[in-house]
Amino acid sequence: MKPQAIGAFGAILFASTAMAQDDAPSQVLFTNVHVFDGVNEARIENASVLVEGNLIKTVSTEVIEAPDAEVIDGGGRTLTPGFIEAHAHLALMGPSLSAMEANSTWEDFGIHATRMAEMYLMQGFTTVRDAGGANGGLRRAIDAGQIVGPRHYASGAFISTRGGHADFANFTSPPGTDTNFSRLNMAQEVSGVDDVYLFGRNNLRMGATQLKFMQSGGVVSAFDPWQLLAGSKEEIEAAVQVASEYGTYVMAHSYRKEAIMSALEAGVMSIEHGFHFDCEIAALMNEKGAYLTTNLTAFDPGLLDVPAVKNQPSSLRKAISASATFENYIPNMKECPVKRAFQTDCVGSVEACNIQIAYEKYLGNEFFGPYTSMVTLTSTGGELVALSGDFTNPYPEGKLGVIEEGAYADILLIDGNPLEDFSVTGTGDKWFDAEPRPESPETIRIIMKDGVIYKNTLN
Numbered sequence: 001m002k003p004q005a006i007g008a009f010g011a012i013l014f015a016s017t018a019m020a021q022d023d024a025p026s027q028v029l030f031t032n033v034h035v036f037d038g039v040n041e042a043r044i045e046n047a048s049v050l051v052e053g054n055l056i057k058t059v060s061t062e063v064i065e066a067p068d069a070e071v072i073d074g075g076g077r078t079l080t081p082g083f084i085e086a087h088a089h090l091a092l093m094g095p096s097l098s099a100m101e102a103n104s105t106w107e108d109f110g111i112h113a114t115r116m117a118e119m120y121l122m123q124g125f126t127t128v129r130d131a132g133g134a135n136g137g138l139r140r141a142i143d144a145g146q147i148v149g150p151r152h153y154a155s156g157a158f159i160s161t162r163g164g165h166a167d168f169a170n171f172t173s174p175p176g177t178d179t180n181f182s183r184l185n186m187a188q189e190v191s192g193v194d195d196v197y198l199f200g201r202n203n204l205r206m207g208a209t210q211l212k213f214m215q216s217g218g219v220v221s222a223f224d225p226w227q228l229l230a231g232s233k234e235e236i237e238a239a240v241q242v243a244s245e246y247g248t249y250v251m252a253h254s255y256r257k258e259a260i261m262s263a264l265e266a267g268v269m270s271i272e273h274g275f276h277f278d279c280e281i282a283a284l285m286n287e288k289g290a291y292l293t294t295n296l297t298a299f300d301p302g303l304l305d306v307p308a309v310k311n312q313p314s315s316l317r318k319a320i321s322a323s324a325t326f327e328n329y330i331p332n333m334k335e336c337p338v339k340r341a342f343q344t345d346c347v348g349s350v351e352a353c354n355i356q357i358a359y360e361k362y363l364g365n366e367f368f369g370p371y372t373s374m375v376t377l378t379s380t381g382g383e384l385v386a387l388s389g390d391f392t393n394p395y396p397e398g399k400l401g402v403i404e405e406g407a408y409a410d411i412l413l414i415d416g417n418p419l420e421d422f423s424v425t426g427t428g429d430k431w432f433d434a435e436p437r438p439e440s441p442e443t444i445r446i447i448m449k450d451g452v453i454y455k456n457t458l459n
Contacts, residue, residue: 025053033074038379054451082126082410084381086341117149136207156203200242247389282336293343358428413446
């Protein structure tokens with residue numbers, strides 16, 4: 001009996017060991033790479049990076065022993081974190097706000113968001129923070145493997161006052177009337193603190209990871225001067241309170257200095273656009289630990305030729321006025337820098353947004369140089385999305401935007417050195433008259449998200 005018992009136990013142990021080996025996370029070993037870690041200007045030369053499962057296990061200049069790993073010889077290329085887009089609108093296909101309000105269904109928005117998600121990933125963006133218009137369903141589909149796309153941090157419905165930047169209702173719609181956008185929880189009109197509580201909590205219930213409050217006006221929207229100061233102090237504080245209940249934060253669409261300062265004082269942690277930025281704002285942002293995202297295309301002279309601006313007299317007047325007022329943004333940012341993440345803010349076709357993303361990359365390098373642009377695309381964005389906290393953040397197991405042990409395995413392998421030649425990140429030096437861009441930049445040879453390789457053109 002004893003030998004039989006020992007034999008049976010041994011068989012069980014052997015089977016358990018084999019099962020454990022089968023269940024062991026897969027490994028990918030990148031060798032012969034120069035690592036830009038998302039933070040430091042100097043690359044880690046002649047390094048190896050071991051990925052185990054969906055996390056980075058080891059970064060070393062020594063030989064890494066991983067006999068069971070899939071080995072990828074980087075051939076002296078640069079290994080970087082996946083890019084992070086901090087202000088996108090994946091669901092908004094355009095061509096105008098009125099068209100989306102009057103002539104679009106949930107199928108239109110869903111199909112467009114699906115195509116946008118795949119485009120972003122193939123452009124090297126492994127994480128996107130959606131700044132309004134999409135709820136948690138897109139993230140669920142991506143994370144379940146039903147569609148291809150980046151990690152997705154949704155804001156749910158824009159929260160806006162009547163006549164504010166997210167009032168997309170038809171001109172003759174009475175206050176409080178349901179709209180296409182409100183029915184789909186893509187934009188909600190608020191009037192008072194109770195509405196902010198209602199729609200803010202509903203956004204988080206619908207899968208939002210942060211809240212978006214429209215505090216200033218805009219250029220292409222119908223009813224709002226860009227100088228608008230929308231939302232009372234109490235309403236903005238209510239949004240911050242609701243976000244805090246969920247351990248997350250508020251991002252505010254803010255143009256004017258008065259809007260930016262009041263948002264920061266109310267507890268807003270992410271200023272969107274922030275075109276009136278100056279050194280006094282910088283001091284308060286650094287004191288509060290807040291972040292800024294700015295679409296640099298707003299400083300391009302071609303802005304006045306955008307059809308939605310050029311062909312609408314009120315929008316053209318607003319654009320001319322805003323451009324003159326915001327002309328000191330770039331020198332002020334260079335003199336008094338703050339933590340700034342990458343923003344494209346494209347609303348339109350997938351093909352047009354692909355072009356705009358490449359041009360936004362190009363402008364970042366033109367204005368601020370390659371190192372600052374790489375940090376903006378990577379670690380700063382990772383810090384920003386992490387403000388969604390321990391239990392609202394859908395991806396809490398590792399850091400994003402960095403190459404370090406324990407970080408998520410969101411990795412790009414790029415030809416050349418983007419710290420010397422930024423064009424290898426997939427830039428484009430034209431906007432409106434640009435030729436269609438490729439599905440994915442040729443210079444980005446490998447795209448890995450969450451330990452899974454979605455593109456590999458090395459072999």
